[in-house]
Amino acid sequence: xxxxxxxxxxxxxxxxxxxxxxxxxxxxxxxxxxxxxxxxxxxxxxxxxxxxxxxxxxxxxxxxxxxxxxxxxxxxxxxxxxxxxxxxxxxxxxxxxxxxxxxxxxxxxxxxxxxxxxxxxxxxxxxxxxxxxxxxxxxxxxxxxxxxxxxxxxxxxxxxxxxxxxxxxxxxxxxxxxxxxxxxxxxxxxxxxxxxxxxxxxxxxxxxxxxxxxxxxxxxxxxxxxxxxxxxxxxxxxxxxxxxxxxxxxxxxxxxxxxxxxxxxxxxxxxxxxxxxxxxxxxxxxxxxxxxxxxxxxxxxxxxxxxxxxxxxxxxxxx
Numbered sequence: 001x002x003x004x005x006x007x008x009x010x011x012x013x014x015x016x017x018x019x020x021x022x023x024x025x026x027x028x029x030x031x032x033x034x035x036x037x038x039x040x041x042x043x044x045x046x047x048x049x050x051x052x053x054x055x056x057x058x059x060x061x062x063x064x065x066x067x068x069x070x071x072x073x074x075x076x077x078x079x080x081x082x083x084x085x086x087x088x089x090x091x092x093x094x095x096x097x098x099x100x101x102x103x104x105x106x107x108x109x110x111x112x113x114x115x116x117x118x119x120x121x122x123x124x125x126x127x128x129x130x131x132x133x134x135x136x137x138x139x140x141x142x143x144x145x146x147x148x149x150x151x152x153x154x155x156x157x158x159x160x161x162x163x164x165x166x167x168x169x170x171x172x173x174x175x176x177x178x179x180x181x182x183x184x185x186x187x188x189x190x191x192x193x194x195x196x197x198x199x200x201x202x203x204x205x206x207x208x209x210x211x212x213x214x215x216x217x218x219x220x221x222x223x224x225x226x227x228x229x230x231x232x233x234x235x236x237x238x239x240x241x242x243x244x245x246x247x248x249x250x251x252x253x254x255x256x257x258x259x260x261x262x263x264x265x266x267x268x269x270x271x272x273x274x275x276x277x278x279x280x281x282x283x284x285x286x287x288x289x290x291x292x293x294x295x296x297x298x299x300x301x302x303x304x305x306x307x308x309x310x311x312x313x314x315x316x317x318x319x
Contacts, residue, residue: 001052007181007208017055018048019288023070024063041070047292057286059087072118085124101131103142126156144177156182162197187211208283220272256317273301
Protein backbone atom coordinates (compact mmCIF):
# COMPACT_ATOMS: atom_id res chain seq x y z
CA UNK A 1 0.00 0.00 0.00
CA UNK A 2 1.20 3.48 -0.85
CA UNK A 3 0.57 6.31 1.61
CA UNK A 4 0.37 10.02 0.91
CA UNK A 5 0.09 13.23 2.85
CA UNK A 6 -3.45 14.39 3.49
CA UNK A 7 -3.18 17.69 1.65
CA UNK A 8 -0.66 19.99 3.32
CA UNK A 9 -0.83 18.11 6.62
CA UNK A 10 1.69 15.54 7.79
CA UNK A 11 -1.02 12.91 8.25
CA UNK A 12 -0.51 9.90 5.98
CA UNK A 13 -3.46 8.21 4.29
CA UNK A 14 -3.69 5.25 1.95
CA UNK A 15 -3.74 6.11 -1.77
CA UNK A 16 -7.05 4.26 -1.97
CA UNK A 17 -9.62 5.06 0.70
CA UNK A 18 -12.83 3.29 1.66
CA UNK A 19 -16.07 5.11 0.91
CA UNK A 20 -18.81 4.16 3.38
CA UNK A 21 -21.86 5.60 1.64
CA UNK A 22 -23.12 2.03 1.13
CA UNK A 23 -23.16 1.25 4.84
CA UNK A 24 -26.59 1.09 6.42
CA UNK A 25 -30.11 0.03 5.58
CA UNK A 26 -31.55 2.89 3.54
CA UNK A 27 -35.32 3.28 3.45
CA UNK A 28 -37.14 4.66 0.38
CA UNK A 29 -37.63 8.01 2.15
CA UNK A 30 -33.92 8.56 2.82
CA UNK A 31 -31.82 10.94 0.74
CA UNK A 32 -28.61 8.92 0.52
CA UNK A 33 -27.31 5.64 1.81
CA UNK A 34 -26.86 1.98 1.05
CA UNK A 35 -28.22 -1.44 1.73
CA UNK A 36 -25.43 -3.14 3.65
CA UNK A 37 -25.81 -4.76 7.03
CA UNK A 38 -23.56 -4.16 10.01
CA UNK A 39 -22.03 -7.60 9.50
CA UNK A 40 -21.14 -6.89 5.87
CA UNK A 41 -19.81 -3.42 6.69
CA UNK A 42 -17.65 -4.91 9.46
CA UNK A 43 -16.26 -7.51 7.05
CA UNK A 44 -15.46 -4.81 4.48
CA UNK A 45 -13.67 -2.65 7.05
CA UNK A 46 -11.69 -5.70 8.22
CA UNK A 47 -10.71 -6.44 4.63
CA UNK A 48 -9.60 -2.82 4.21
CA UNK A 49 -7.44 -3.10 7.31
CA UNK A 50 -5.87 -6.30 6.01
CA UNK A 51 -4.71 -4.65 2.78
CA UNK A 52 -3.46 -1.48 4.48
CA UNK A 53 -6.31 0.96 3.84
CA UNK A 54 -6.31 3.42 6.75
CA UNK A 55 -8.68 6.09 5.38
CA UNK A 56 -12.46 5.77 5.72
CA UNK A 57 -14.83 8.44 4.42
CA UNK A 58 -18.43 8.80 5.57
CA UNK A 59 -21.07 11.45 6.35
CA UNK A 60 -23.84 11.98 8.85
CA UNK A 61 -26.12 11.97 5.79
CA UNK A 62 -25.42 8.37 4.76
CA UNK A 63 -28.34 6.16 5.77
CA UNK A 64 -29.27 8.89 8.27
CA UNK A 65 -26.30 8.24 10.53
CA UNK A 66 -26.19 4.45 10.23
CA UNK A 67 -22.96 4.56 8.24
CA UNK A 68 -21.22 6.35 11.11
CA UNK A 69 -22.76 3.94 13.62
CA UNK A 70 -21.53 0.90 11.69
CA UNK A 71 -18.01 2.34 11.43
CA UNK A 72 -17.94 3.07 15.15
CA UNK A 73 -18.90 -0.48 16.01
CA UNK A 74 -16.54 -2.04 13.47
CA UNK A 75 -13.50 -0.06 14.62
CA UNK A 76 -13.66 -1.05 18.27
CA UNK A 77 -10.18 -1.93 19.42
CA UNK A 78 -8.23 -0.24 16.65
CA UNK A 79 -9.80 3.16 16.10
CA UNK A 80 -6.42 4.96 16.33
CA UNK A 81 -5.10 2.98 13.37
CA UNK A 82 -7.67 4.60 11.10
CA UNK A 83 -8.10 8.10 9.70
CA UNK A 84 -11.83 8.84 9.82
CA UNK A 85 -13.34 11.51 7.60
CA UNK A 86 -16.95 12.58 7.98
CA UNK A 87 -19.13 15.40 6.70
CA UNK A 88 -22.01 17.60 7.74
CA UNK A 89 -24.26 20.21 6.18
CA UNK A 90 -26.76 18.35 4.01
CA UNK A 91 -30.33 17.96 5.22
CA UNK A 92 -31.54 14.54 6.29
CA UNK A 93 -33.20 15.08 9.67
CA UNK A 94 -36.45 16.93 10.34
CA UNK A 95 -36.46 20.50 11.58
CA UNK A 96 -36.02 23.98 10.14
CA UNK A 97 -32.37 24.32 11.22
CA UNK A 98 -31.27 20.74 10.57
CA UNK A 99 -29.03 21.58 7.62
CA UNK A 100 -26.42 24.05 6.45
CA UNK A 101 -23.14 25.30 7.83
CA UNK A 102 -24.26 27.52 10.68
CA UNK A 103 -22.36 27.41 13.96
CA UNK A 104 -25.45 25.99 15.65
CA UNK A 105 -25.86 23.13 13.19
CA UNK A 106 -22.18 22.21 12.96
CA UNK A 107 -21.64 22.16 16.73
CA UNK A 108 -24.68 19.98 17.17
CA UNK A 109 -23.71 17.74 14.26
CA UNK A 110 -20.15 17.10 15.42
CA UNK A 111 -21.33 15.89 18.83
CA UNK A 112 -23.86 13.55 17.21
CA UNK A 113 -21.24 12.19 14.80
CA UNK A 114 -18.79 11.56 17.64
CA UNK A 115 -21.46 9.66 19.52
CA UNK A 116 -22.34 7.50 16.52
CA UNK A 117 -18.69 6.84 15.67
CA UNK A 118 -17.93 6.04 19.35
CA UNK A 119 -14.84 8.23 19.33
CA UNK A 120 -13.75 11.48 20.93
CA UNK A 121 -12.29 12.94 17.73
CA UNK A 122 -12.71 12.91 13.96
CA UNK A 123 -9.55 13.22 11.89
CA UNK A 124 -11.08 15.12 8.94
CA UNK A 125 -14.38 17.00 9.25
CA UNK A 126 -15.76 18.26 5.95
CA UNK A 127 -18.40 20.76 4.90
CA UNK A 128 -20.57 18.54 2.71
CA UNK A 129 -21.86 21.35 0.51
CA UNK A 130 -21.74 25.13 0.35
CA UNK A 131 -24.39 26.97 2.37
CA UNK A 132 -25.67 30.10 0.56
CA UNK A 133 -27.37 31.40 3.71
CA UNK A 134 -24.34 31.33 6.02
CA UNK A 135 -21.19 33.40 5.69
CA UNK A 136 -17.94 31.49 5.37
CA UNK A 137 -16.68 33.53 8.32
CA UNK A 138 -19.34 32.06 10.62
CA UNK A 139 -18.67 28.54 9.37
CA UNK A 140 -14.90 28.70 9.71
CA UNK A 141 -15.13 30.31 13.15
CA UNK A 142 -17.34 27.44 14.28
CA UNK A 143 -14.92 24.89 12.84
CA UNK A 144 -12.05 26.65 14.61
CA UNK A 145 -13.95 26.25 17.89
CA UNK A 146 -14.49 22.56 17.13
CA UNK A 147 -10.81 22.01 16.33
CA UNK A 148 -9.73 23.96 19.44
CA UNK A 149 -12.02 21.77 21.54
CA UNK A 150 -10.11 18.71 20.28
CA UNK A 151 -13.13 17.20 18.55
CA UNK A 152 -11.60 17.49 15.06
CA UNK A 153 -8.00 17.36 13.81
CA UNK A 154 -8.34 18.84 10.30
CA UNK A 155 -11.09 20.38 8.18
CA UNK A 156 -12.05 20.02 4.54
CA UNK A 157 -14.93 20.53 2.15
CA UNK A 158 -16.88 18.68 -0.50
CA UNK A 159 -18.68 19.87 -3.63
CA UNK A 160 -17.17 23.38 -3.45
CA UNK A 161 -16.26 25.43 -6.51
CA UNK A 162 -12.62 26.47 -6.90
CA UNK A 163 -13.38 30.08 -5.95
CA UNK A 164 -15.18 28.91 -2.80
CA UNK A 165 -12.13 26.88 -1.76
CA UNK A 166 -9.82 29.87 -2.33
CA UNK A 167 -12.16 32.22 -0.45
CA UNK A 168 -12.30 29.83 2.52
CA UNK A 169 -8.51 29.56 2.64
CA UNK A 170 -8.02 33.33 2.44
CA UNK A 171 -10.57 33.97 5.19
CA UNK A 172 -8.93 31.33 7.38
CA UNK A 173 -5.52 32.95 6.88
CA UNK A 174 -6.93 36.38 7.71
CA UNK A 175 -8.15 35.26 11.11
CA UNK A 176 -5.62 32.55 11.89
CA UNK A 177 -8.18 29.74 11.68
CA UNK A 178 -7.52 26.21 10.36
CA UNK A 179 -7.23 26.06 6.57
CA UNK A 180 -8.92 23.50 4.35
CA UNK A 181 -6.74 20.41 4.17
CA UNK A 182 -8.82 18.75 1.44
CA UNK A 183 -11.52 19.19 -1.18
CA UNK A 184 -13.74 16.27 -2.18
CA UNK A 185 -15.22 16.53 -5.71
CA UNK A 186 -16.88 14.05 -8.03
CA UNK A 187 -14.02 13.19 -10.37
CA UNK A 188 -13.56 10.44 -12.93
CA UNK A 189 -12.71 9.93 -16.59
CA UNK A 190 -16.34 10.73 -17.36
CA UNK A 191 -16.64 13.66 -14.91
CA UNK A 192 -13.69 15.98 -15.51
CA UNK A 193 -15.07 19.29 -14.27
CA UNK A 194 -12.39 19.53 -11.50
CA UNK A 195 -9.74 19.83 -14.21
CA UNK A 196 -11.07 23.22 -15.29
CA UNK A 197 -10.12 25.16 -12.13
CA UNK A 198 -10.30 23.08 -8.98
CA UNK A 199 -7.11 21.04 -9.38
CA UNK A 200 -5.15 24.22 -10.11
CA UNK A 201 -6.47 25.98 -7.01
CA UNK A 202 -5.74 22.86 -4.96
CA UNK A 203 -2.18 22.70 -6.27
CA UNK A 204 -1.63 26.39 -5.48
CA UNK A 205 -2.67 25.98 -1.85
CA UNK A 206 -1.53 22.34 -1.41
CA UNK A 207 -5.10 21.28 -0.74
CA UNK A 208 -5.49 17.53 -1.21
CA UNK A 209 -8.03 16.20 -3.71
CA UNK A 210 -10.24 13.30 -2.57
CA UNK A 211 -12.14 12.11 -5.67
CA UNK A 212 -15.45 10.35 -5.12
CA UNK A 213 -17.35 8.21 -7.67
CA UNK A 214 -14.03 7.28 -9.37
CA UNK A 215 -15.84 4.57 -11.34
CA UNK A 216 -18.74 6.84 -12.36
CA UNK A 217 -21.20 4.81 -10.26
CA UNK A 218 -19.93 1.60 -11.85
CA UNK A 219 -20.11 2.78 -15.45
CA UNK A 220 -16.31 2.54 -15.70
CA UNK A 221 -16.15 -1.09 -14.59
CA UNK A 222 -17.08 -2.37 -18.04
CA UNK A 223 -20.08 -4.34 -16.80
CA UNK A 224 -22.52 -2.24 -18.80
CA UNK A 225 -22.72 -2.88 -22.53
CA UNK A 226 -24.15 -0.72 -25.28
CA UNK A 227 -27.55 -1.94 -26.40
CA UNK A 228 -27.80 -4.48 -23.57
CA UNK A 229 -29.93 -4.39 -20.44
CA UNK A 230 -28.03 -3.48 -17.30
CA UNK A 231 -27.31 -6.47 -15.01
CA UNK A 232 -29.74 -6.94 -12.15
CA UNK A 233 -28.56 -5.71 -8.78
CA UNK A 234 -26.39 -2.96 -10.27
CA UNK A 235 -27.04 0.75 -9.87
CA UNK A 236 -27.96 1.25 -13.50
CA UNK A 237 -29.98 -1.94 -13.38
CA UNK A 238 -32.09 -0.49 -10.59
CA UNK A 239 -32.66 2.70 -12.57
CA UNK A 240 -30.37 4.79 -10.32
CA UNK A 241 -28.01 6.48 -12.78
CA UNK A 242 -26.63 9.03 -10.26
CA UNK A 243 -26.26 11.75 -12.88
CA UNK A 244 -24.11 9.58 -15.16
CA UNK A 245 -24.56 10.21 -18.88
CA UNK A 246 -25.34 6.77 -20.34
CA UNK A 247 -25.41 8.09 -23.90
CA UNK A 248 -24.17 6.20 -26.96
CA UNK A 249 -21.21 8.60 -27.05
CA UNK A 250 -20.11 7.54 -23.59
CA UNK A 251 -20.58 3.86 -24.43
CA UNK A 252 -18.31 4.42 -27.42
CA UNK A 253 -15.74 6.01 -25.12
CA UNK A 254 -15.99 3.02 -22.78
CA UNK A 255 -15.23 0.66 -25.66
CA UNK A 256 -12.17 2.68 -26.68
CA UNK A 257 -10.89 2.93 -23.11
CA UNK A 258 -11.39 -0.80 -22.59
CA UNK A 259 -9.31 -1.55 -25.68
CA UNK A 260 -6.62 0.91 -24.55
CA UNK A 261 -6.34 -0.79 -21.16
CA UNK A 262 -6.49 -4.31 -22.61
CA UNK A 263 -3.64 -3.59 -25.04
CA UNK A 264 -1.49 -2.72 -22.01
CA UNK A 265 -2.51 -5.76 -19.98
CA UNK A 266 -5.03 -4.01 -17.77
CA UNK A 267 -8.80 -3.77 -17.28
CA UNK A 268 -11.04 -0.74 -17.64
CA UNK A 269 -11.47 -0.63 -13.86
CA UNK A 270 -7.69 -0.55 -13.40
CA UNK A 271 -7.43 2.30 -15.88
CA UNK A 272 -10.19 4.29 -14.16
CA UNK A 273 -8.63 3.97 -10.70
CA UNK A 274 -5.04 4.55 -11.84
CA UNK A 275 -6.06 7.55 -13.95
CA UNK A 276 -6.85 9.27 -10.64
CA UNK A 277 -4.38 7.62 -8.28
CA UNK A 278 -1.37 8.51 -10.46
CA UNK A 279 -2.01 12.23 -10.06
CA UNK A 280 0.30 13.89 -7.51
CA UNK A 281 -2.38 16.22 -6.12
CA UNK A 282 -4.74 13.35 -5.24
CA UNK A 283 -4.40 12.43 -1.56
CA UNK A 284 -6.68 9.39 -1.69
CA UNK A 285 -9.23 7.98 -4.12
CA UNK A 286 -12.49 7.25 -2.31
CA UNK A 287 -13.72 3.88 -3.53
CA UNK A 288 -16.82 2.16 -2.21
CA UNK A 289 -17.33 -1.58 -1.82
CA UNK A 290 -20.33 -3.83 -1.32
CA UNK A 291 -18.28 -7.00 -0.74
CA UNK A 292 -14.95 -7.57 1.07
CA UNK A 293 -13.27 -8.89 -2.08
CA UNK A 294 -13.93 -5.60 -3.85
CA UNK A 295 -11.60 -3.84 -1.42
CA UNK A 296 -8.57 -5.81 -2.61
CA UNK A 297 -9.74 -5.38 -6.18
CA UNK A 298 -9.72 -1.60 -5.77
CA UNK A 299 -6.19 -1.69 -4.32
CA UNK A 300 -4.81 -3.78 -7.18
CA UNK A 301 -6.60 -1.59 -9.70
CA UNK A 302 -4.61 1.46 -8.64
CA UNK A 303 -1.17 -0.16 -8.94
CA UNK A 304 -0.75 0.84 -12.58
CA UNK A 305 1.26 4.08 -12.70
CA UNK A 306 0.26 6.12 -15.73
CA UNK A 307 2.84 8.35 -17.40
CA UNK A 308 2.43 11.53 -19.47
CA UNK A 309 2.06 9.54 -22.70
CA UNK A 310 -0.75 7.47 -21.16
CA UNK A 311 -2.64 10.58 -20.07
CA UNK A 312 -2.29 12.15 -23.51
CA UNK A 313 -3.60 8.99 -25.16
CA UNK A 314 -6.56 8.79 -22.76
CA UNK A 315 -7.38 12.46 -23.38
CA UNK A 316 -7.62 11.76 -27.11
CA UNK A 317 -9.98 8.83 -26.49
CA UNK A 318 -12.23 10.93 -24.24
CA UNK A 319 -12.62 13.88 -26.61
